Amino acid sequence: MKMVDIIWKGNHVFILATTVLIILLYGYGSFTFTGFFSAQVFLNLFIDNAYLIIVATGMAFVIITGGIDLSVGAFVALISMISATLLEMGFNAYLVIVLTLLIGVLFGGFQGYLISQFDLHPWIVTLAGMFLARGTSFLINTESIVITNETYSYLSSAKVPIIGGGYVSIGAIIALLLVIIAIFIAKYTKFGRNVYAVGGNVSSARLMGLPVKRTTILVYMFSGFCSALGGFVFTIYMLSGYGLHLLGMEMDAIAACVIGGILLTGGFGYLIGPMLGVLSMGVIQTIIMFQGTLSSWWTKIAVGFLLFIFIVLQRLVVINRRRKEMEFSKELNVKPETETFTRKQLDT
Amino acid sequence: MVSEYLLRSEGISKFFPGVKALSNVSFTLKQGEIHSIMGENGAGKSTLIKVFTGVHKMDEGSIFFKEEQIDLDSPQSAQNKGISAVFQEVNLCENLSVAENIFIGREPKKNGRINWKEIKKRAEQLLLTRLNIKIDVSKVLSSYSTAIQQMIAIARAVDMSSGVLILDEPTSSLDKNEVKQLFKVMKSLKEEGMGIIFVSHFLEQVYEISDRITVLRNGQYIGDYVTNQLPRKDLVSNMIGREWDENSNHKEKQFKNLKSSELLLSGTNLARKGSINPLNIEMRKGEVLGLAGLLGSGRTELAKVIFGIDKPDQGVLYLNNEKIGSLNPKSSIERGVSFCPEDRKVEGIINDLTIRENIILGLQTKKGLLKYIPMKEQERIANKYIKLLRIKTPSIEQSIDNLSGGNQQKVILARWLATNPTLLILDEPTRGIDVGSKQEIRQLIFDLAKEGITILFISAELEETVACCDRVIVLRDRQKIGELQGEDMTESKIMDMIAKGDEIDETIPS
Amino acid sequence: MKQYLLKFTRQKIFWPLTALALFLVLNLFIDPGFFEIEIKNNHLFGSLIDILNRSIPLVIISIGMTLVIAKEGIDISVGSVLAISGATAAAIMEHQNIWLALIVALIVGIVCGFWNGLLVSVFEIQPMVATLILLVVGRGIAQLITGGQILTMDNEIYSFIGTGFLFGFPFPIYIGIFVFLMMIFLKKRTAMGLFLESIGNNMTASKFAGIQPKKIILLVYTICGLCAAIAGIIVSANVSSADANNAGLWIELDAILAVVIGGTSMRGGRYFLGGTVVGALFIQTLSTTIYSIGINPQIVMVVKALVVILVCLMQSESFRRSFANMGKKKVSYT
Incomplete structure (x- = not known):
């Protein structure tokens, strides 16, 4: 119901565009390939991309404040490595989960602290975070570690049945829950609204007395938490820890946000967007998989093309908005000006 | 005993690198009065207001709110004291809805979540009763004109203020009727006992609305006058007339007859x-x-x-x-044609570059990207103007950032003279x-x-x-x-x- | 007058240079033969030559990146452009003349750079976002060109570019020096350096001074693309193959790091080509050192991360201020 509400509110071009895109792509797939139009193929989109949905949702908050978090991909890999190592050492599975989430929060918070306190470029700080995360996971182990822990195996293979015969994984459930929570946070908490205010206009936010620094730190904390959660979901999906997992995934997350209508300039976007972005990328991937003869790099080209279209679309929206403002100021001035002008002419 | 002064400040000074933006300025605001601050660009109006709102920390002086000394170190602290402000540029978030802009940072909550219905209702009510504006408050701010945005900013400030309201050039984007409406609001707030600081460069508005006028000039306090005892000409003269302390002896001026000269x-x-x-x-x-x-x-x-x-x-x-x-x-x-701009820091100097580079920049753009001026020639030009304009610097390779304001100005002048305008x-x-x-x-x-x-x-x-x-x-x-x-x-x-x-x-x- | 100039550059370049020297000396302790240079068949061999030779692609890309960063920009697509140009050269060489292959590979780089510049200057898209597109698409295009395989090249002239020797030195070094000198020429003998530093430092004032920023931005991104293409040719020539997936992977990050270490600020303005070169050499030496010490080579990443943060904190004014304030407070308390 909320979703319907959001879509209907108008000015939600991007969400609408992305939804239409998914439907079109999915329709195309269904007509072209046998077996494409099945509940399970659709649910697999969630199962296979659960971690990306989580990470992209965390990233979306950062982007809405006008920042960026490049460390997410490396951090998911690091979490997989830490989990695998700790489990190998015989730690309790639930303790490991809690511990990794905590690490995520701390790591993200530290990045946010550096960015807000010392006015460092988020690009640089999170880039360093990315190096740090990858390097640390290799320091722990350069090899891939297979997870044999019972709890993790159970979580990995658990199938949650859905009406209609399909099923989803625990990871997909977590992802959906997170998206719902994120939508709630964005809409119904002070923190969520401050995120939008900071992204809309930092100096205004400061002048309005909003806690800009705290919001920045919290946002990176949340992104760190999402990376850790995504790391957990990814770990039970792969059942292995490896430092080379998900190379370049941060770009996928950013792309998902852009396609999902999160404006990279900050201040705009709905938290349902990243999920839609991930899904549309997932559908493309599935189509290419079903097609069979097209190589996997077409995914990159297609995603890149989508990215381009959406970035240009975003740009046009911004330009359009600016033009609107100018028209407003013209409207304001036109009347008095012509009036005085004619009077002046009459005088002379 | 209730104090006469709502806001009182003594000896406020504020220094920026190389500039004394305010020096020893005092200001008082009574309960139920509208007090205008007048002055030209760079007179220190904005800086004074930013000190009152906690944006800038003052370097010297003290501020009393209801005769109690207060320490303003952030916009939050000023707002908590009940001093709220509307700045020259609309300081709201364009990406948020009108209602939210009014209530952000103090959203009413219900069951732990923001109560949007309440926000909408209250915003509508506030705009209607206070400013007589009826608009759809759930639309984003950017879908309204600057004038309406300004009114919304005022509504937010009015709603938050508990004593002092600062309006910095609020009328520059309003039309006549909107100004009238605003003045009505200001008057009713005044009746309620609120103190309003009003900054505007429109003389007639200042005379229409304010009870007192404080004039600033070059960061200095010139005077504090009761409006209806200050003839307009005196006000103008206080702002831009001859400086009182300076008895520069005028040269006898020769008026050129240029009627015949070419256009x-x-x-x-x-x-x-x-x-x-x-x-x-x-x-x-x-x-x-x-x-x-x-x-x-x-x-x-x-x-x-x-x-x-x-x-x-x-x-x-x-x-x-x-x-x-x-x-x-x-x-x-x-x-x-050469243009030596008004805002030296932003439009004139390029801090990272040396004096030589700043001087030849104009000439180089005139010549274009490829016709590079040889280093010898650059040095000659730079040295020529340093001598001609008596720019005080140990070397032409000094960063322009190290020069005093006057010398920086001369460098910018040199840049334009070098293009032979x-x-x-x-x-x-x-x-x-x-x-x-x-x-x-x-x-x-x-x-x-x-x-x-x-x-x-x-x-x-x-x-x-x-x-x-x-x-x-x-x-x-x-x-x-x-x-x-x-x-x-x-x-x-x-x-x-x-x-x-x-x-x-x-x-x-x- | 020149003395002042020298003094100035020396100050900025001092720290990266010292760090580089320190690492070289450290290597001497690990490997006493580190500084030895042998002559075999009139070719010079040795660790130093090796480091220099291997760092050339990074040096060239970093030089291009320096210009972009000088205008408060960034180009994260250089790795992809590098892969595209290598792939293009390899694909054309399969059927065509090598010179055509080289020229087309360079043109591809120019086109990619121009595309980035267009998005940034004309469409006013944030640099990072604009170059993100090519970063994502680029690898796909490169794979499209190579057909998803690693193309091997069998051409003497081409492999000479990557592995040949001229007057005793590896050939890539000459290319690196040539690119460096060209950029020095652009900076010191045309007004580009002045204009670029102006717009990077104060866009408004530059416009008032009559500079047309869009043209400069376009030029700078194009040069950056060209540099990436040159590096792509060297990388592919070095191993006589074009790997669309892994060639130049993450080189954009190393390049940014090299630029920042070299003293050019991410906030634009003054740029230091010499510093960048030293920064790139430093990164290469760091990797080599860690390899030769024999500890886990992946620690390079951790060290890089720490170096980046440290350098940026040093450049951050608020950090220095709070650092200074800390000192002050202590004094006032005692």
């Missing part, structure tokens, strides 16, 4: 929405033409249009009887610099004029304008209201024009 520049119907209304301007070769008027009168705006930084919406400009097609800074420089536009060339440099720069203007360079001169100090110029165009509210030259051109006459303008043309909307 260098002529513009007809030049206009740009929001900055100047259609006007005509003519300049003869070798003339020093002044643009006089208060802040926001269109003096700087006109100069920017002539130089091509801002494109005119209509009108034509002729230079040497040649119609100018595309107007942009580079082609202007190539045509021999036929028309030199000087926008406030002596602002914010020490008296010695001021004298030197004025002398330079005389010398340049003698050499035959045509100069368009803008200054907030009338005395300076009168001393330097052969002819003066007086501007008010973005239009030309008169022209003076020869013996007619006196400070008093110009001030009369600026001050009386409103009385004559009461109908002209501002």
Whole structure:
């Protein structure tokens, strides 16, 4: 119901565009390939991309404040490595989960602290975070570690049945829950609204007395938490820890946000967007998989093309908005000006 | 005992690197009064307001709120005390809804979540009862005009304030009716016992609404007057008239007769929405033409249009009887027009670069990317102007950041002189610099004029304008209201024009 | 006058240079033969030559990146452009003349750079976002060109570019020096350096001074693309194959790091080509050192991360201020 509400509110071009895109792509797939139009193929989109949905949702908050978090991909890999190592050492599975989430929060918070306190470029700080995360996971182990822990195996293979015969994984459930929570946070908490205010206009936010620094730190904390959660979901999906997992995934997350209508300039976007972005990328991937003869790099080209279209679309929206403002100021001035002008002419 | 003063400040000083933005300024605000702060650009109005709102931390002085000393170190602390402000540029978030902009940071909650219905209801009510505006408050702010945005900002400030309301140039984007509406609101707030600080450069508005006026000039406190005991001319003279302490001995001025001289520049119907209304301007070769008027009168705006930084919406400009097609800074420089901008820090100097590089920059753009000026030549030019303008620096390879304001100004002047201009536009060339440099720069203007360079001169100090110029165009509210030259051109006459303008043309909307 | 100039550059370049020297000396302790240079068949061999030779692609890309960063920009697509140009050269060489292959590979780089510049200057898209597109698409295009395989090249002239020797030195070094000198020429003998530093430092004032920023931005991104293409040719020539997936992977990050270490600020303004070169050499030496010490080579990443943060904190004004304040407070308390 909320979703319907959001879509209907108008000015939600991007969400609408992305939804239409998914439907079109999915329709195309269904007509072209046998077996494409099945509940399970659709649910697999969630199962296979659960971690990306989580990470992209965390990233979306950062982007809405006008920042960026490049460390997410490396951090998911690091979490997989830490989990695998700790489990190998015989730690309790639930303790490991809690511990990794905590690490995520701390790591993200530290990045946010550096960015807000010392006015460092988020690009640089999170880039360093990315190096740090990858390097640390290799320091722990350069090899891939297979997870044999019972709890993790159970979580990995658990199938949650859905009406209609399909099923989803625990990871997909977590992802959906997170998206719902994120939508709630964005809409119904002070923190969520401050995120939008900071992204809309930092100096205004400061002048309005909003806690800009705290919001920045919290946002990176949340992104760190999402990376850790995504790391957990990814770990039970792969059942292995490896430092080379998900190379370049941060770009996928950013792309998902852009396609999902999160404006990279900050201040705009709905938290349902990243999920839609991930899904549309997932559908493309599935189509290419079903097609069979097209190589996997077409995914990159297609995603890149989508990215381009959406970035240009975003740009046009911004330009359009600016033009609107100018028209407003013209409207304001036109009347008095012509009036005085004619009077002046009459005088002379 | 209830104190007479809501807000009282003593000896406030604020220093920025190289500038004393405020020095020893005092200010008082009574309960139930509207108090205007007047002054030209750089007089320190904005800085004073930013001190009161906690944006800038003052370096010296103390502030008392209801006779209790307070420490303002952030906008939050000021808001908590009940001092709220509306700034010149709308300081709201355009991406949020109207209702949210009013309530962000203090959202009403229900069951732990933001109660949007309540926010909407209260925002609607507030706008309707306080400002008599009826709009859809759930729309994003950017879908409304600047004027409405300004009103929304005022609504937020009014709702949050518990004593002191600061309005910094709130009327510059409002039309007549909106201004009336705003004044109504201000008056009713005043009745309620609120103290309002009002900053505006519209004289008539200040006279209409305020009880007292404090005048600032060059960061100094000039005086605190009861509005209806201060004649307009005195106010203008306090702001831009002769500086009281300075008894500079006037040279006997020779008025050039330039009627016969050739026309260098002529513009007809030049206009740009929001900055100047259609006007005509003519300049003869070798003339020093002044643009006089208060802040926001269109003096700087006109100069920017002539130089091509801002494109005119209509009108034509002729230079040497040649119609100018595309107007942009580079082609202007190539045509021999140079513009020494008003805001030295932002529009003039390039801090990272050395003095030499800052000086040759204009000449280099005139020559283009590939015709690089050889280092020897650069050094020669730089040294020539350092000597000519007596720029005090140990070396031409010093970073310009290390120079004092006056010397920086001279470097910018040198940049434009090096391009051999036929028309030199000087926008406030002596602002914010020490008296010695001021004298030197004025002398330079005389010398340049003698050499035959045509100069368009803008200054907030009338005395300076009168001393330097052969002819003066007086501007008010973005239009030309008169022209003076020869013996007619006196400070008093110009001030009369600026001050009386409103009385004559009461109908002209501002 | 020149003395002042020298003094100035020396100050900025001092720290990276010292760090580089320190690492070289450290290597001497690990491997006493580190500084030895042998002559075999009139070719010079040795660790130093090796480091120099291997760092050339990074040096060239970093030089291009320096210009972009000088205008408060960034180009994260250089790795992809590098892969595209290598792939293009390899694909054309399969059927065509090598010179055509080289020229087309360079043109591809120019086109990619121009595309980035267009998005940034004309469409006013944030640099990072604009170059993100090519970063994502680029690898796909490169794979499209190579057909998803690693193309091997069998051409003497081409492999000479990557592995040949001229007057005793490896050939790539000459290319690196040539690119460096060209950029020095652009900086010191045309007004580009002045204009670029102006707009990077103060865009408004530059516009008032008559500079047309769009043209400069376009030029700078194009040069950056060209540099990436040159590096792509060297990388592919070095191993006589074009790997669309892994060639130049993450080189954009190393390049940014090299630029920042070299003293050019991410906030634009003054740029230091010499510093960048030293920064790139430093990164290469760091990797080599860690390899030769024999500890886990992946620690390079951790060290890089720490170096980046440290350098940026040093450049951050608020950090220095709070650092200074800390000192002050202590004094006032005692």
